[in-house]
Amino acid sequence: xxxxxxxxxxxxxxxxxxxxxxxxxxxxxxxxxxxxxxxxxxxxxxxxxxxxxxxxxxxxxxxxxxxxxxxxxxxxxxxxxxxxxxxxxxxxxxxxxxxxxxxx
Numbered sequence: 001x002x003x004x005x006x007x008x009x010x011x012x013x014x015x016x017x018x019x020x021x022x023x024x025x026x027x028x029x030x031x032x033x034x035x036x037x038x039x040x041x042x043x044x045x046x047x048x049x050x051x052x053x054x055x056x057x058x059x060x061x062x063x064x065x066x067x068x069x070x071x072x073x074x075x076x077x078x079x080x081x082x083x084x085x086x087x088x089x090x091x092x093x094x095x096x097x098x099x100x101x102x103x104x
Contacts, residue, residue: 039068
């Protein structure tokens with residue numbers, strides 16, 4: 001968890017940088033649609049790596065997914081702590097039960 005928290009802090013700092021000097025700042029300057037599309041691209045690449053059964057590629061793509069998810073969350077002012085609190089809330093609840101509660 002410490003790594004993700006540090007990454008979240010780094011993303012927050014880099015969002016304030018000049019877009020010419022920071023990948024995160026350049027994504028933020030281009031807006032949420034670009035950030036969301038990039039996250040989606042990385043998620044698809046992770047799926048492809050999983051289906052190709054390429055463990056090392058999957059590890060790299062999973063890291064890209066987590067990174068871009070944190071960038072997207074930051075853009076929407078949603079913290080990792082917010083997401084972790086939701087996971088904590090769901091802990092011990094059957095996935096089927098939790099999903100049924102969301103759709104009712």
